[in-house]
Amino acid sequence: xxxxxxxxxxxxxxxxxxxxxxxxxxxxxxxxxxxxxxxxxxxxxxxxxxxxxxxxxxxxxxxxxxxxxxxxxxxxxxxxxxxxxxxxxxxxxxxxxxxxxxxxxxxxxxxxxxxxxxxxxxxxxxxxxxxxxxxxxxxxxxxxxxxxxxxxxxxxxxxxxxxxxxxxxxxxxxxxxxxxxxxxxxxxxxxxxxxxxxxxxxxxxxxxxxxxxxxxxxxxxxxxxxxxxxxxxxxxxxxxxxxxxxxxxxxxxxxxxxxxxxxxxxxxxxxxxxxxxxxxxxxxxxxxxxxxxxxxxxxxxxxxxxxxxxxxxxxxxxxxxxxxxxxxxx
Numbered sequence: 001x002x003x004x005x006x007x008x009x010x011x012x013x014x015x016x017x018x019x020x021x022x023x024x025x026x027x028x029x030x031x032x033x034x035x036x037x038x039x040x041x042x043x044x045x046x047x048x049x050x051x052x053x054x055x056x057x058x059x060x061x062x063x064x065x066x067x068x069x070x071x072x073x074x075x076x077x078x079x080x081x082x083x084x085x086x087x088x089x090x091x092x093x094x095x096x097x098x099x100x101x102x103x104x105x106x107x108x109x110x111x112x113x114x115x116x117x118x119x120x121x122x123x124x125x126x127x128x129x130x131x132x133x134x135x136x137x138x139x140x141x142x143x144x145x146x147x148x149x150x151x152x153x154x155x156x157x158x159x160x161x162x163x164x165x166x167x168x169x170x171x172x173x174x175x176x177x178x179x180x181x182x183x184x185x186x187x188x189x190x191x192x193x194x195x196x197x198x199x200x201x202x203x204x205x206x207x208x209x210x211x212x213x214x215x216x217x218x219x220x221x222x223x224x225x226x227x228x229x230x231x232x233x234x235x236x237x238x239x240x241x242x243x244x245x246x247x248x249x250x251x252x253x254x255x256x257x258x259x260x261x262x263x264x265x266x267x268x269x270x271x272x273x274x275x276x277x278x279x280x281x282x283x284x285x286x287x288x289x290x291x292x293x294x295x296x297x298x299x300x301x302x303x304x305x306x307x308x309x310x311x312x313x314x315x316x317x318x319x320x321x322x323x324x325x326x327x328x329x330x
Contacts, residue, residue: 002162005029005071007086009036009061010274011049012100013077015134019168020075021056022140028068029061037061053138065089073162075100075128076116079274083112087119094122096151096159102129102183103276104283109290111180113150124151126159127179128170129235131242133249137168144169146235148179171234178230181221186240187277188284189213190251191258191301193244195310198259209297210244215326216295220284223291251277255301259310281305294329296320 006017009031017029031037033048040046040061044054065086068074073096078086080103087097097120099112108115113125130145137143147163147170149155156172164170173179192213196206214237221231230236243249247256254275257267268278281302288295300313323329 001025002073003028003071004073004075004162005068006075006077007065007068008077008079008101009033009040009046009049010077010079011046011134012132013075014040014046014050014053014055015132015138016075016077016100017059018053018055018138019140019165020163021058022165022167024058026058026060027056028071029059030065030068031061031063034063037063050134050138052135069093071095073098073159075163077101080104080112080276081106081279084115084119087116090120092120092122094124095120096126096155097123098126098128098147098159098163099180100128101276102180102187103280104184104287106279106283109283109287111177111184113176113180124149124155125176126150126155127176127183127235128163129179129183129239131234131238133242133246135248140167142167142169144171144234144238146171146173146179146182146230146233148173148176148230148235150174150176173230173233173235175227175230177224178221178226179235181224181226182217182231182233182236182239184276184280185213185217185220185284185298186236186243187251187275188281188298188301189217189240189277190243190249191255191275191277191281191305192297194247194249194252194255194257195259195301195304195314196255197252198256198261199310199314201314206244210240213244213297214240216293216297220288220291220293220295223293250275254278255304258304261310264305264307277301278305 005028
């Protein structure tokens with residue numbers, strides 16, 4: 001049987017391990033914290049990140065990355081900013097890497113598939129992305145995702161039967177860039193929607209922001225070579241709608257607190273779980289400028305994260321010159 005491992009025992013990594021183990025498959029789960037390894041293996045719980053789940057008996061946690069060298073498929077669910085470092089500690093022999101972290105590497109501006117290719121050049125890279133709240137996946141609720149395979153149909157045929165379950169349905173794509181951009185940009189837009197909620201600006205404003213944010217996602221994605229059809233699917237629009245509409249989203253919750261007036265430095269220092277949009281926003285602003293793409297909502301989120309008053313930033317956004325709905329500078 002294909003050996004499967006999950007790197008990262010946060011909420012999403014633990015949920016994916018639970019989903020993979022739902023048919024009795026043995027799953028190896030890497031956790032950074034020694035106490036979490038012990039808790040998962042002894043009490044079948046992850047009270048730090050996914051307290052709602054009772055974990056399957058076929059999940060085994062380990063803090064030793066060398067144990068994962070024999071895995072044929074690895075789902076990589078480490079925070080985006082640590083992905084390269086973690087993969088660099090694994091033996092560089094061929095395997096399928098399914099990247100499940102959504103973000104852009106700060107400093108370099110590299111997408112996660114580029115980071116993974118540099119750290120694991122012998123591996124085939126796929127991106128798993130879509131509208132996925134961890135607690136619902138762990139509970140076995142129906143979920144559909146995009147699985148964008150850099151290795152094309154041969155990789156899809158190897159990997160999809162291993163991860164598909166009756167309540168977890170992957171859809172094939174070969175647009176790795178589109179799948180990545182959808183996941184990274186929606187995190188920043190979810191912060192914006194949280195700010196709108198925290199300021200009490202109403203449902204009209206949030207719906208408008210989702211639509212205009214999606215337009216920014218499309219412009220940026222096309223500039224980097226993504227396909228519009230990908231961004232209109234599960235890993236783009238689908239994920240955007242989910243994470244812009246619920247406090248179950250870490251990014252939305254961060255934005256809501258910012259809108260309510262909490263200082264960004266306090267919020268970031270106090271968060272055990274990572275709101276990737278906060279790391280993505282500044283590099284996304286830089287990349288948008290480099291590619292001459294107008295992303296005013298993303299720029300506004302960056303301003304708020306830098307400490308600008310949320311209400312003033314929204315007023316500035318609303319007072320921009322009037323223009324056509326469709327266009328490069330809209």
